[in-house]
Amino acid sequence: MLPILQIGPLAIPTYPLALLIAFWTALEVAGWAARRAGLDGDHLYNAGLFGVLALIAAGRLAHVIAFWPAYRLQPAEIVGLNPQAFLWGPGAIAGLLVAAWYVQRHRLPWPAVADAAAMAALVGLIIVQAGALLAGADLGAATDLPWAVTLWGVRRHPVPVYTALAATLALAATWWAARRSLRRGTAAAVALFGWGITVWLIEPFRAESATILGGLRLMQVIGWAAALSALWLLRRRTAEE
Amino acid sequence: MSRQIWNLLFGAMLIVGAAWIWLGRVPADGSAAPTGLPPAPAVGHPAPDFTLTTVTGETFTLAALREKPVVLNFWATWCPPCRAELPELQAAHERYAGEVIIVGVNQAEAAAAVATFARQVGLSFLLPLDAQHHVSQKYAVRSLPTTFFIDRDGIIRRIQIGPLTEATLAQALKTIFP
Structure with missing residues (x-):
């Protein structure tokens, strides 16, 4: 476990560093994949960048609204640099909406954009898992399997490793679909299927999960629904071809 | 792939998926939640005493x-x-x-x-x-x-x-x- 990278007097938290690397790498991959599909790669880069800026702005705005009594007394904090003062859920929705608005405004073909974005998202997911493993985040359930990792004194399933491996397989399948020059959007459907299967398969090995309906793991249900939706999309595309 | 194979795949995913979700559910008594964790400075762990x-x-x-x-x-x-x-x-x-x-x-x-x-x-x-x-x-x-x-x-x-x-x-x- 290496939660902090100590370089001389500089202490760099590895998980946020991995998030940053994942974001920039994903933007680069999106641009590259877009150019490969005959699009202007800068558009994908810009859509991602505007999306993140919207995420940050809306995340802070939501925090200000949610905790207005506190901000009313300290208005300077509205533009403060505190990295904890964000609500990421509303921020993510705003980020996606702004990125979608950019794609729509520049009349980019949605299926091709989805193909490029899907590949970028999978690459980002793999890098984030490396950060999670280093930081000891995403705790796995206790196990005695030979490949268990010891985190905080307990031998556990290495959930980030499972996720990274499954995402790598999903990325390989997505890449294969993109290279086969199938109809635009097919690679994105393959990626969605891969992500869905990954989440559906791995979630029970986590130490903690959000649950619904008396104990069903929420992310597992979402992964299952994503995989089924992707299968349906792939079936339709194959039929059309 | 033929339509039948897609339907078969979809059906299998539907059934196997539901079964895995059911098997992986968190029991109502919370027994799948992490228990007996040692004290550690990490979220979900008991705070080390001092x-x-x-x-x-x-x-x-x-x-x-x-x-x-x-x-x-x-x-x-x-x-x-x-x-x-x-x-x-x-x-x-x-x-x-x-x-x-x-x-x-x-x-x-x-x-x-x-x-x-x-x-x-x-x-x-x-x-x-x-x-x-x-x-x-x-x-x-x-x-x-x-x-x-x-x-x-x-x-x-x-x-x-x-x-x-x-x-x-x-x-x-x-x-x-x-």
């Missing part, structure tokens, strides 16, 4: 505060962000008197200096003195201020590295005092 002497000379033991949510803050007088957030902690101490316990673990400073500073700033919450850095090592504190939010059962629910503002403190308190 005993220190406070600035007023009393003995302070964290475990004695069980049943009460605790905000465990690591600070020092020489740390500007710590000084910036102390009024927020004092305000929370007054607002949640008796309901949430605020504890400010001072890092290796002389008791007299801490007492003078506390008087000047008007701090009235518990101020244990971590003279040998034993507790900060136990909590893997790498930078000041760092704050642990511990629920009534002694479980760490949130760790904040860096200064708290009134807003972030209010947000973090929701994890231990909804």
Whole structure:
């Protein structure tokens, strides 16, 4: 476990560093994949960048609204640099909406954009898992399997490793679909299927999960629904071809 | 692939998927939740216990505060962000008197200096003195201020590295005092 990278007097938290690397790498991959599909790669880069800026702005705005009594007394904090003062859920929705608005405004073909974005998202997911493993985040359930990792004194399933491996397989399948020059959007459907299967398969090995309906793991249900939706999309595309 | 194969694949995913979700569910008694975890400075783990002497000379033991949510803050007088957030902690101490316990673990400073500073700033919450850095090592504190939010059962629910503002403190308190 290496939660902090100590370089001389500089202490760099590895998980946020991995998030940053994942974001920039994903933007680069999106641009590259877009150019490969005959699009202007800068558009994908810009859509991602505007999306993140919207995420940050809306995340802070939501925090200000949610905790207005506190901000009313300290208005300077509205533009403060505190990295904890964000609500990421509303921020993510705003980020996606702004990125979608950019794609729509520049009349980019949605299926091709989805193909490029899907590949970028999978690459980002793999890098984030490396950060999670280093930081000891995403705790796995206790196990005695030979490949268990010891985190905080307990031998556990290495959930980030499972996720990274499954995402790598999903990325390989997505890449294969993109290279086969199938109809635009097919690679994105393959990626969605891969992500869905990954989440559906791995979630029970986590130490903690959000649950619904008396104990069903929420992310597992979402992964299952994503995989089924992707299968349906792939079936339709194959039929059309 | 033919339509039949797609339908077969879809059906298999539907059935196998539902079965795996059912097998992986968290039992209603919560027995799949992490139990018996050792104390560690990580979210979900019991907060490591410690005993220190406070600035007023009393003995302070964290475990004695069980049943009460605790905000465990690591600070020092020489740390500007710590000084910036102390009024927020004092305000929370007054607002949640008796309901949430605020504890400010001072890092290796002389008791007299801490007492003078506390008087000047008007701090009235518990101020244990971590003279040998034993507790900060136990909590893997790498930078000041760092704050642990511990629920009534002694479980760490949130760790904040860096200064708290009134807003972030209010947000973090929701994890231990909804």
